[in-house]
Amino acid sequence: MGMRRVAIVGAGMTKFVRRALETGPELAWEAASRALASCDLRLSDIDGVVLGTAPDAFDAVHMKGEYLSDGAGAWRKPYIRTYVGGGTGVFSVIQGWYHVASGVFDTCLVVCEEKMSSHIPHPQGAFITIFDHILERPLGPNLLWIFAMEMNAYMNRYGLRKEDIAYVAVKNKRNAADHPAAMLGVRDITIKDVLDSPVLAWPVQRMDVSPIADGAVAVVLAADHVARRVTDKPVWIEGVGWNVDTTYWTNRDLSYPTYLEEAARMAYRMAGIKEPRKEIHVVEPYDPFDYKELHHLEGLLLADRGKAPEDAATGRFDRDNENHPDWLPSSPSGGLLGVGNPIAAAGLMKVAEIFWQLRGEAGDRQIPGNPKRGLAQAWGDLMQIGTVVILGV
Amino acid sequence: MTMEQWVYPSVYVKEDDFREGRVLYTTWQPRLFYAWDRGTAIGRFLAELKQGRIVGRRCRRCRRVVVPPRMFCEHCFRPNDEWVPLADTGTVITFSRCYITWDMRRLEHPQIPAVIAIDGASPGVGFLHHLGEVDPEAVHIGMKVKAVWKPADQREGAITDILYFKPMTE
Amino acid sequence: MKREVAIVGIGYAGFRPLTPDLSYKELVFEAATRAYAEAGINPRTDVDSFISVAEDLHEGTSITDEYVPDQLGAVQKPVQTVAGDGIHGLAMAYMQICTGQFDIVVVESHAKASNILHLGHVTAMAMDPVYTRPLGVHPLALAGMEMRRYLDESGLTHEHCAQVVVKNRAHALSNPLASYPAVLEVEDVLNAPPVAEPLTQLEVSQHVDGAIVVVMAAGDVARALTDMPIWVLGIGFANDAFALDSRSWAQAEYARLAGQMAYRMAGIRNPRATIDVAEIDDTFAYKELQHMEALGLCAPGEAGYLVAEGYTSLEGELPVNPSGGSLGVGHLLDASGLARVLEIVWQLRGDAGQRQIPDVEVGLAFGWRGLPTTSGAAIILAN
Numbered sequence: 001m002g003m004r005r006v007a008i009v010g011a012g013m014t015k016f017v018r019r020a021l022e023t024g025p026e027l028a029w030e031a032a033s034r035a036l037a038s039c040d041l042r043l044s045d046i047d048g049v050v051l052g053t054a055p056d057a058f059d060a061v062h063m064k065g066e067y068l069s070d071g072a073g074a075w076r077k078p079y080i081r082t083y084v085g086g087g088t089g090v091f092s093v094i095q096g097w098y099h100v101a102s103g104v105f106d107t108c109l110v111v112c113e114e115k116m117s118s119h120i121p122h123p124q125g126a127f128i129t130i131f132d133h134i135l136e137r138p139l140g141p142n143l144l145w146i147f148a149m150e151m152n153a154y155m156n157r158y159g160l161r162k163e164d165i166a167y168v169a170v171k172n173k174r175n176a177a178d179h180p181a182a183m184l185g186v187r188d189i190t191i192k193d194v195l196d197s198p199v200l201a202w203p204v205q206r207m208d209v210s211p212i213a214d215g216a217v218a219v220v221l222a223a224d225h226v227a228r229r230v231t232d233k234p235v236w237i238e239g240v241g242w243n244v245d246t247t248y249w250t251n252r253d254l255s256y257p258t259y260l261e262e263a264a265r266m267a268y269r270m271a272g273i274k275e276p277r278k279e280i281h282v283v284e285p286y287d288p289f290d291y292k293e294l295h296h297l298e299g300l301l302l303a304d305r306g307k308a309p310e311d312a313a314t315g316r317f318d319r320d321n322e323n324h325p326d327w328l329p330s331s332p333s334g335g336l337l338g339v340g341n342p343i344a345a346a347g348l349m350k351v352a353e354i355f356w357q358l359r360g361e362a363g364d365r366q367i368p369g370n371p372k373r374g375l376a377q378a379w380g381d382l383m384q385i386g387t388v389v390i391l392g393v
Numbered sequence: 394m395t396m397e398q399w400v401y402p403s404v405y406v407k408e409d410d411f412r413e414g415r416v417l418y419t420t421w422q423p424r425l426f427y428a429w430d431r432g433t434a435i436g437r438f439l440a441e442l443k444q445g446r447i448v449g450r451r452c453r454r455c456r457r458v459v460v461p462p463r464m465f466c467e468h469c470f471r472p473n474d475e476w477v478p479l480a481d482t483g484t485v486i487t488f489s490r491c492y493i494t495w496d497m498r499r500l501e502h503p504q505i506p507a508v509i510a511i512d513g514a515s516p517g518v519g520f521l522h523h524l525g526e527v528d529p530e531a532v533h534i535g536m537k538v539k540a541v542w543k544p545a546d547q548r549e550g551a552i553t554d555i556l557y558f559k560p561m562t563e
Numbered sequence: 564m565k566r567e568v569a570i571v572g573i574g575y576a577g578f579r580p581l582t583p584d585l586s587y588k589e590l591v592f593e594a595a596t597r598a599y600a601e602a603g604i605n606p607r608t609d610v611d612s613f614i615s616v617a618e619d620l621h622e623g624t625s626i627t628d629e630y631v632p633d634q635l636g637a638v639q640k641p642v643q644t645v646a647g648d649g650i651h652g653l654a655m656a657y658m659q660i661c662t663g664q665f666d667i668v669v670v671e672s673h674a675k676a677s678n679i680l681h682l683g684h685v686t687a688m689a690m691d692p693v694y695t696r697p698l699g700v701h702p703l704a705l706a707g708m709e710m711r712r713y714l715d716e717s718g719l720t721h722e723h724c725a726q727v728v729v730k731n732r733a734h735a736l737s738n739p740l741a742s743y744p745a746v747l748e749v750e751d752v753l754n755a756p757p758v759a760e761p762l763t764q765l766e767v768s769q770h771v772d773g774a775i776v777v778v779m780a781a782g783d784v785a786r787a788l789t790d791m792p793i794w795v796l797g798i799g800f801a802n803d804a805f806a807l808d809s810r811s812w813a814q815a816e817y818a819r820l821a822g823q824m825a826y827r828m829a830g831i832r833n834p835r836a837t838i839d840v841a842e843i844d845d846t847f848a849y850k851e852l853q854h855m856e857a858l859g860l861c862a863p864g865e866a867g868y869l870v871a872e873g874y875t876s877l878e879g880e881l882p883v884n885p886s887g888g889s890l891g892v893g894h895l896l897d898a899s900g901l902a903r904v905l906e907i908v909w910q911l912r913g914d915a916g917q918r919q920i921p922d923v924e925v926g927l928a929f930g931w932r933g934l935p936t937t938s939g940a941a942i943i944l945a946n
Contacts, residue, residue, distance in 0.1 A: 012401065062688035084628050095643070104661065121497070132461075199490070199492055200493055215403070244640065248467075251517070382629045430585065465589075
């Protein structure tokens, strides 16, 4: 009995693009084959496959996991698709961890794919079906409503300034300029650009939002004894946590993500982390909107409640601001705002970024100071789930 | 060695590629029809809306009064106990001014979705609806609002039996 | 050495073709209440993690995991959704407990099939959108093609398949939960209108609404909770190819692999001699035969003869689907595998009433995800 140590030993991804020529299974194959190549493993070395992908409505494919199975490398293997809305990308690594930590599997390929461009006239249309079928859909809701309302509740509660929040969009799009898979890296973007962008659903403006995208990411997990044989730079999964709040989102306080604090505490406990602000060296919080990165940094206990925007404005979360007294590089990849947001794949991209940062393989995005421990997080459903993975070397 | 080599150079298709026939595609119009059972709690809630009333459910153990109603208390995990008549007034908990439709068409005049905490329910407990008869720029968190109902003979037992909530004149 | 894991509570609700009085949440709440009462636990304090098994398009809701926590007592707890058969959900729970991180994990699945007006359109959406969907063939045609290939290779006949329908619907006569009990003759089945030849209407299971909730616990915790834990000896799951051009048509390769994984874990070398009772997916009559063979309960091409001679009847050597299976009880979409498990648990506890099989010690349940998939999961349970 007992928990086996599990490491990530390889990672690969496709470029994130507005509209891919490839089909969903082909994207899954591209990412999976790159991840396997990165650690010199073959599909025959893989015991089980975990797939993550967001709603079937995007691709208009029912049982989308089955459709993607061949591309994900699941042919004649134990295969599972598991999902927690937008939290899926990070959760799929948690599922893979259970596969291996339980002792049932020695190796596990985790693949996340999203092809959002198939939906016409616009992928947003698919989102109407996430709302309550009897009480909400008849009101004609769109996805931006609820996030705008959450952002409004957050800003109102703490008296936050939009320009401090917009700083996150600027930071992440600049960071993404150094990511080879990014679709929206911009080096010379300013806060004014964000504040001047069209209002979609106040207080959300176009540049507060991450762009929809097609793409796939894959990582390879291995038990201790396999990991050490495969690589001299295993990145260990030290903590996992997740938590889901009530469906009745109109019955709870939206200004603070309690579910994420619960998820983070679960992961910190497992990793033996007592002072997360000192012990986490790099973080990839989920940033489909700029305010979400800040909201999440608070829920992760990495910033005080209502203070993350101020921290951001001081440069605390910049990638290369080593001299900041409380420096904590956040979304060095460029995040969803910069690299793109193929939902489940975007979450897994964040895990892959921590993997590359801890191995010193992040290229132009490499943060200084040899980070030893990082955290990736995702979020989703009706603003109700947090998923957290802590990696260390 | 950097991660760059593990990024697959996927192919990016542009609008022109479709228009000029360089890329072919297959279309499919889903035909999906559901008739969802409303069940006991929401069934009663909607029947009451048809009568111009809003009702919630109380759990005697934790004393919460919730709306939309459910037949169980998710905190205590037990069947909750009784129907509670609520007011058709409430407070704006949060809102947005939305300039796009669900399929991303631009709107000249914004829709104003809001979460409204219903008077008579526990603090902060309410549901999603529209605001109307209001200057969009004047809407604020904490604003008192009242339901504007469809005429009685047009109500059908649906959430849209309430047209929207409008500001209360104090 | 793996941690021991047992089922300590199982609850159900519905099991009727129509359930207009209850929302899916209310169905699940009822099933969960039963399961927790049986296990003697409070979900708000005692359960470490919750797993729901659901598909968006069966619910008519995207990201359907949003709607899971409240009716299960899972608010602000770890909750995940698995797109699989219910037994896939049990496998995920099993692994969570094996890590030692969790002691009690709950698995839920439900069906509101009656709320889907045209299930055929939904199932068609599961076909490859580029290669196969544009052909406009009803997914049931895949079952017809598979059945023909299976009969052709195995040497079995349509009569053998019809025997499965006769047996399972007769078994359902002694199951109060079953919606489709009937006394039929082989000719009735063969003469029923063809759906996709050779498959006839009576060989296709009909749907019911229902919910099932299972409580799983680690060894010592299980023993403390109940005098009758039902132990998980092995669990396995697997996929064959999804693409129609490269899957195995005659053999249920996914069932063979899932069975192999479960038997290996359970240390079972001779399933036929070890398994006392089996509940095996019979979404279509021929599937029961194909799955029996793939799961090693008989030799290839033998399953039909065993059914015909009563070997798999309630009184036979190896009763298969004593509950009546999906043909007799009704098909519960993603929850079908858990319906199979429900019967095995009752048989192993001696709670199966009129249809109790004497001296059962080891039972097998197998679920298939249905058309057009090649995905299945197996679990081996013991008292």
